[in-house]
Amino acid sequence: MIRTISAKPNRANSGRCAACAVRSLSICGALDQSDLAEFERISRHVRLGPREGLFAAGQAASSVHNLTEGVARLYKLLPDGRRQVIGFALPGDFLGLAPSDRYSFSADAIDSVSVCRLSREAFTHFIGQRPHFLIRINEFAARELMLAQEQMLLLGRRTAEEKVAAFLVVWRERLKQIDDDRQTIALPMSRQDIADYLGLTIETVSRTLTRFEREEMLVIVAGGVRLLDPARAEAMAAA
Template sequence: MSIAEPLQEPCAEATQHDCKHGRAANGCEDCKVRLFSVCAALESSELEELDRISQARKVQARTMLFEQSALAGSVFNVTEGVVRLYKSLPDGRRQIVGFALPGDFLGLALQDRYGVTAEAVGRVSVCRFARSAFLAYVDGKPHLLRRLHEFAGHELSLAQDQMLLLGRRTAEEKIAAFLLNMQARYARIGAVSVTVPLPMSRQDIADYLGLTIETVSRTLTRLAREKAVLIVPDGVRLLDQERLKRIGAG
């Protein structure tokens, strides 16, 4: 665990928002936390309170935010960059169970252990909340509790989709579904584009999809050869989204 010194600095660049107007927003210019769908459930006074109990922190690539067997002492909100969440087998085999993008929370399950390891993919900014402070904050707000529960339900649903993908889909289907999914997720945080950023390594993608690095590489090159995608530095441009949807449709 390396969640040591709190830095208390606000998030780098601010984005448009309208929290108190009830729409999904990218966060508040004067806030450290970055909220998306949770936001609608918060009054702006509550958001300020949330902000007050948070500690902003920037970490460099490969920094471990927490380890799977560690006691879940903190809740994190990712504000910049990508975090990989994974489980490992004793012999080193690894399964990435998710990538956290800006706006996502980590440690929200409120179990006593994290259960997964969280590691910065590149440079990452997070806001940290002491578990106790977060719980105290949430406890008096039933509407928030409900919202968090719905969130957990959504997470579970995504996990089940991923099970279907891991257990029953081919390499090509996995890749296509992954690309479309990443595109949709970036779109939701305001980065709508046919060019999907892939800040994580091929090994990360492989460990997310239950494949090897070679199969990921080969499948991407094949899709590129067939003009379905164009591989660009740190990302992929989706040229034939229709075809990708046909392949990756769930």
């Protein structure tokens, strides 16, 4: 009886992965039909509301996650409460490259988020059987690492103005990649999140955006900004 119940969600979700809108963007892009069926069997679809946590730093890293919908913030905290947002995860992003058995950062939903959750154990076994999948994971890791290095340059050596401009340019590029190519750049995260991502205060982010608006580089709208002068933003971001 228990076996039947536990099998049920999988049957109900049959084809879930095959129908996944972000499959080709995600690590699952490297999986064929039969791989996909197995992946679906070992993964569980989870929905989270705004502000709900996916996992927290220090917890046993029992699961890996594949984001399919929404935006998540990834961050680290110092004992006194200072926070560094180390990234924003978008659909297609994989959260599970951990070198230890504990999460080294926390992740929570910004808006409504959907993820595929797999036990780390099952995931490790799964990848061990599939070298092409491992290569894919590797590519993702290398890309993450390059982004992290770019962010170090930003945090260590750029001015507030450059930081905000670079953030907008890179974020726009990422949204474009997941096919959200509107003139308005959606900013689902709060000013505080942006500040903690850029190593600034909320006031500096706010002032800088206001100034960009005054200088007619962009317009601040509900839930985002509209870039009027992308070239200028890109120039600021570049140096």
